[in-house]
Amino acid sequence: MWLPLLGLLLGISLGLLSDIQIPQVYNNYLSIAILAAFDTLFGGIRAYLQQVYDDWIFVSGFFFNILLAAALAFIGVHLGVDLYLAAIFAFGVRLFQNIAVIRRILLAKWTGRNKNSSTNV
């Protein structure tokens, strides 16, 4: 359980301490990568809660989404079409949907447990 947390901390510290500078143009890539990562994360959480979770789908989705988003943004920049907007839109919508599903599941669980406990009492 501690290993992922350690990884997160390591990643954050690495990101803060690394001295790599990227040009302003590529800020779009970063934001899309973040969005993709969040999307996949929440997607994974939802899948777990819906009991359809699979490790490999989650991990492959995580990296693949990030790379895809970055590639899309890259192509968009070079074609002069704001393709990264498409990625942002898709990921954003999915992010909200995932979070909504998670919320509902959690709410359902909570109310169900309450009911159970009340019936117990």
Place this chain on the structure above:
Amino acid sequence: MSKNQKAASKKRGKQLLFSVVFLVLGFILAFSYRTVGSSHKELDEVQSELFLQEEQYREELIEQQERNKELTEELLEKQKEVRELEEDFSSREKNHAVLVEKARDLRLLLGVIPAKGTGIKVTLEDADYDPSTQNPNDYIVHESHVLRVINELKIAGAQGIAINGQRVNSNSYIKCTGPVIMIDGRTFPAPFTIEAIGDPKVLSPALHLKGGVVDGLLRDNIVVTTEEAKEIQLSAIRDKA
């Protein structure tokens, strides 16, 4: 047992996978936070720097313009000064010309330079011997006669006077030594030719005034002939012998 081990290794692998995922996530988050934040800051800094630079340039421009204005004013002032100096110079030049003229006149009067110009020639001759008179002084030319003529000529504005070719100036002296007169140490016999440079139309009437010099001389039995000359040449004054 083996099942348990399998499950444990699977769990570990899962955790490793998760840790890698989270590592990437954390890295991306932190990196983006850092770069975006810093870039914003940089942008601000660049903008402020540009703004400051612009401000500075503007101030410099204003300064330059003020300096230009000052210099223009200075230039105008200098030009005015130059003009004044030029005017002064020209007026001085005029003055100079006047002074040169004056100096020439004075030199003419002093007789230190040869003179040339229109003038008048007066000849004083002793009268013919008259046996009825006893005193020869009554009919010979005296230095006083010469002096009278010279004074009259000077008063009338003669610029240069010579007697028998001897230039006379204000320092000259005329002395009577018997039948001859001595001018500045040189003796000259009669007849005396007095040459004067000046306006003949002024000099001649001055001599011929009624009761004037010529009348006086005639009364003293002196033969006076005056003649206006177009060109008279006077030599410079000679050193005293």
